[in-house]
Amino acid sequence: MHSPPIEPAKELHDTIAEVSNTTVMEIKSYRNQAKLLVGSYLLADPFIPYTSVIAGIFMCKMVYDVTQLISSFYFKSYAGLNKIQRIEWNNRGISTIHAFFIAVMSVYLVFFSGIYSDDRLAGLVVFRSSPLSAFTLGVSLGYFMADLAMMFWFYPSLGGLEYVLHHLLSVVSIAYSMLSGEGQFYTYMVLISETTTPVINLRWYLDTAGMKRSNMYFLNGVVMFFAWLVARIILFIYLFYHIYTHYDQVKQMHQYSFSLGFKESAGEEAVKYIYTFHVWSH
Secondary structure (H helix, E strand, C coil): HHHHHHHHHHHHHCCCCCCHHHHHHHHHHHHHHHHHHHHHHHHCCCCHHHHHHHHHHHHHEEEHHHHHHHHHHHHHHHHHHHHHHHHHHHHHHHHHHHHHHHHHHHHHHHHHHCCCCCCCCCCCEEEEEEEEHHHHHHHHHHHHHHHHHHHCCCCCCCCCCCHHHHHHHHHHHHHHHHHHHHHHHHHHHHHHHHHHHHHHHHHHHHHHCCCCCHHHHHHHHHHHHHHHHHHHEEEEEEEHHHHHHHHHHCCCHHHHHHHHHHHHHHHHHHEEEHHHHHHEEE
């Protein structure tokens, strides 16, 4: 009895191995090209302001669509909302995700990254920045620009004049801080206060869904009080303490930058106080 020929099987195995190796090499080549594209262009210092803002706007569109999709399937009350209420529902999904993102990144950059540490011999704190800090500000700027555009389009359904002024100040101050590199530490200190936004939005969701008398609504009020205490009072006490102890550096900032930062933080606080009083009073 003759044994079956093994040459065709061996040739087939060698062919498959060759194709596999070629495929692996092509994948590695594409991956290296992608890394080169991201590193040399998309995340290169001159391009960061533009790519990050575009990323922020894209994030808003994506979150809006995902919020709409999830709400349609999992929240019965969503179907009973009118058009403007649905738009606000989806819009608050965007602001919630942005708040989580910018709060986490701000806490990391301010307290854990070491960029703004007094122990670091890397120039004045008020002039320090990094590619990551610039990119994060750009994403936040993209959010504020997209949200401002929606406010104008549906004015005054998504917010009155005070919200428009607040967002305009935020856009100008964040853009200036991102492009100039000045005062990014204080910009992030103010942005940490966005931690109160998710609980405020949750309160609106519960109210809109007819759950105002639920235990969750009461618990949300308690959490909102403590979040406000930490993010809006204690944090700002530390902010002004830092300005006081680093005033020799602060006065070296451009007058426009310092004035803009102060107006932005004051405007942010004013709007948040007005809105929180409105929420609690209802």
